Amino acid sequence: MTVSFADPARGFSSRVILLATLLLCPLSAFAAAPDGATLSAWWGVPFAGMLLSIALFPMFAASFWHHHFGKIAGMWALLFLLPFGVAFGASVAAGVFVHALLEEYVPFILLLTALYTVAGGICVRGDLRGSPRTNTAILALGTAIASIMGTTGAAMLLIRPLIRANGERRHIAHVMVFFIFLVANAGGSLSPLGDPPLFLGFLNGVGFFWTTQHLVLPMLFLCVALLVLFYALDSYYFRRDGDRDGDLDRDAERPVADPAKDTQRLSLDGKINFVLLAVVIALVLMSGLWQPGVVFDVYGTHVALQNAVRDAALVGVTLLSLAVTPRAARAGNDFNWAPIDEVAKLFAGIFVTIAPVILILRAGEAGAFAGIVHLVNDTAGHPRDEMYFWITGVLSSFLDNAPTYLVFFNLAGGDAQQLTTSGATTLAAISAGAVFMGANSYIGNAPNFMVKAIAESRGVRMPGFFGYIGWAAAILLPLFVVMTLLFF
Numbered sequence: 430m431t432v433s434f435a436d437p438a439r440g441f442s443s444r445v446i447l448l449a450t451l452l453l454c455p456l457s458a459f460a461a462a463p464d465g466a467t468l469s470a471w472w473g474v475p476f477a478g479m480l481l482s483i484a485l486f487p488m489f490a491a492s493f494w495h496h497h498f499g500k501i502a503g504m505w506a507l508l509f510l511l512p513f514g515v516a517f518g519a520s521v522a523a524g525v526f527v528h529a530l531l532e533e534y535v536p537f538i539l540l541l542t543a544l545y546t547v548a549g550g551i552c553v554r555g556d557l558r559g560s561p562r563t564n565t566a567i568l569a570l571g572t573a574i575a576s577i578m579g580t581t582g583a584a585m586l587l588i589r590p591l592i593r594a595n596g597e598r599r600h601i602a603h604v605m606v607f608f609i610f611l612v613a614n615a616g617g618s619l620s621p622l623g624d625p626p627l628f629l630g631f632l633n634g635v636g637f638f639w640t641t642q643h644l645v646l647p648m649l650f651l652c653v654a655l656l657v658l659f660y661a662l663d664s665y666y667f668r669r670d671g672d673r674d675g676d677l678d679r680d681a682e683r684p685v686a687d688p689a690k691d692t693q694r695l696s697l698d699g700k701i702n703f704v705l706l707a708v709v710i711a712l713v714l715m716s717g718l719w720q721p722g723v724v725f726d727v728y729g730t731h732v733a734l735q736n737a738v739r740d741a742a743l744v745g746v747t748l749l750s751l752a753v754t755p756r757a758a759r760a761g762n763d764f765n766w767a768p769i770d771e772v773a774k775l776f777a778g779i780f781v782t783i784a785p786v787i788l789i790l791r792a793g794e795a796g797a798f799a800g801i802v803h804l805v806n807d808t809a810g811h812p813r814d815e816m817y818f819w820i821t822g823v824l825s826s827f828l829d830n831a832p833t834y835l836v837f838f839n840l841a842g843g844d845a846q847q848l849t850t851s852g853a854t855t856l857a858a859i860s861a862g863a864v865f866m867g868a869n870s871y872i873g874n875a876p877n878f879m880v881k882a883i884a885e886s887r888g889v890r891m892p893g894f895f896g897y898i899g900w901a902a903a904i905l906l907p908l909f910v911v912m913t914l915l916f917f
Contacts, residue, residue: 462525462784463517465792472785475509479782480827483775483872484894498771502778509782524729525784531730533831534780536740537625538773540713541581541875543743543750545769547705548585550754552698552761559595561663564604565656567591568611572652575616576623576641578706579713584613584876586706589762592887599670602891605884606900607659611652613876614868618648618861621717622710624874626825626834626863631717633838634845635856643857644864647916651865654908699758705750712739712746768882772875779872790824790836802840812841814917818858822866822909826873834863858917866909869901870894 482501486494494501514522557563567587575583591608595601617623619641621631627640716739723734789796794803801824805816817837825833837859841848848856867874871881871894881891892900 462528462788463521465785465788465790466795468785468789468792468797470789470797472509472513473789475505476779476782476786478508479505479775479778480872488893488895499774502774506778506781509785513785526781527728528730529780529784531727531732534777536736537780537831537875538776539740539743539747540709541772541879542769543709543747544579544581544706545585545879546747547702547709547750548582549589549762549764550699550702550705550750550758551586552758553590553593554696554698554761557590557594557695559591559598559601559604561660561667563594564591564663565660567594568608568659569656571608571612572616572656575612576619578710579622580613580617580624580874581876581879582706582709583616584608584880587612588880588883589887592884592889598667600666601889603659603662603666603900605880605889605891606897607655607662609877609880610655610868610901610905611659613880614874615648615651615655615865618644618864622713624864624867625831627860628713628717629831629835630838630845630856630860633835633843635849639849640860643853644861647857647861647865647912650912650915651908655904658904698761699754701753702750702758705746708746709743712742715739763887765886767886768879771882772878775872775878776875787836790833791839793840805837805840812852812855814854814858815913817841817855818862818913818917819909820862821859822862822869825863825867826869830863830867830874834859837863854917861912861917865912866905868905870898 479502482494482498482505486498486501510522510526513525567590571583571587574586578586588605588608591604592601595604598604614624618627621628621635621637621640623640627635630640631637716733716735719735721734725732725734725737789798790801793799801820805813805820807813821833821837838848838856841852841855841859868877871877881897884891891897
């Protein structure tokens with residue numbers, strides 16, 4: 430199998446956003462972002478439009494969306510950047526764009542691409558039968574390793590074997606949904622390596638094992654409950670599919686033929702990628718532990734040396750994985766760039782249009798979203814842990830959960846020493862809301878969208894945007910209510 434990058438013509442959204450930046454920034458020095466207190470809530474309209482596009486186009490204009498989602502993302506980015514440049518000046522708009530690009534998007538997409546490429550080079554061969562026991566075991570394994578190798582790494586490592594194991598099942602969309610709940614989200618709650626919000630906390634002074642200590646009980650409650658529910662639901666579908674074994678179900682979510690199921694004996698191809706996966710983990714850890722104090726000013730955005738080294742090394746790991754992985758391993762995984770291409774383009778639009786929303790939230794009571802601040806604190810200004818859990822979680826369901834975590838981390842005081850001691854219950858509520866409720870929608874956490882894209886590329890009929898939210902509302906929200914009563 431020949432692995433090639435996506436057609437450059439499909440990079441329209443990236444080029445159009447870059448073009449907007451060049452038009453907006455003829456100056457050599459970029460002005461700082463405006464105070465969020467001066468921004469109207471109307472600046473959140475392009476972000477809302479971006480979310481509605483992701484939700485509605487696949488439902489009502491699927492073919493158009495499939496061919497033009499990058500252009501649509503670029504359009505919403507322009508609808509924010511151009512008016513913002515007119516209102517506050519070209520240098521201000523360009524500064525906001527460069528900050529979103531260098532501070533957030535580039536590290537985000539480079540890490541995802543490295544994990545996607547490395548995990549996509551590990552091919553599990555053999556005849557795994559997608560029984561309820563096997564499926565539950567794969568979900569439990571992915572949940573257990575997600576805090577070690579990250580939710581993205583664990584999801585990319587196991588999603589293809591899980592689809593293969595269920596290649597002869599008729600109904601497996603529920604398997605993918607629970608996989609997102611557990612492996613792509615809840616499993617990453619025990620270390621800064623597990624999920625980006627916790628890594629931001631680590632960079633801001635939260636101890637490496639603090640989340641392990643304070644989130645282990647909520648994580649065990651949620652994950653055990655989900656695994657029990659999954660086993661019961663999958664057993665029902667397994668029996669139902671068996672009863673209809675000879676009947677072709679036109680509405681089934683049957684995957685395409687499995688290119689890797691060619692032997693009865695389980696084996697691994699591309700084992701060198703486990704070494705590269707360890708390198709990725711080490712690079713992420715290094716960027717949090719090594720603090721040389723060297724910072725580069727790139728058009729007003731401060732880029733720390735350790736982060737620049739990490740990102741450059743991640744590019745190297747990605748290229749090395751492509752070079753050393755046997756072709757048969759990627760062919761067995763039916764590896765292609767479509768899922769990461771979709772994530773890269775859509776999240777480029779999300780990271781650009783979310784910028785004013787984050788600025789307004791950071792303004793606290795002085796901003797247009799002051800009502801949120803009043804919800805999380807009582808009249809005396811004391812934190813209400815249950816509201817921190819729910820408001821952080823609800824916003825993390827539709828905003829990127831990493832900056833949302835950072836906003837509420839600062840809203841609760843921003844002092845890691847205080848938050849990890851006397852404010853530990855509040856920080857635990859913020860952390861749990863950001864990590865667990867990222868599972869409430871496809872855009873709450875990047876691996877969610879990647880799992881959806883990979884499953885659909887293999888012929889699985891995944892729930893639509895609102896359909897998935899329906900699954901989350903029916904299964905996750907009752908568990909979150911119980912968690913609130915027990916822990917927050």
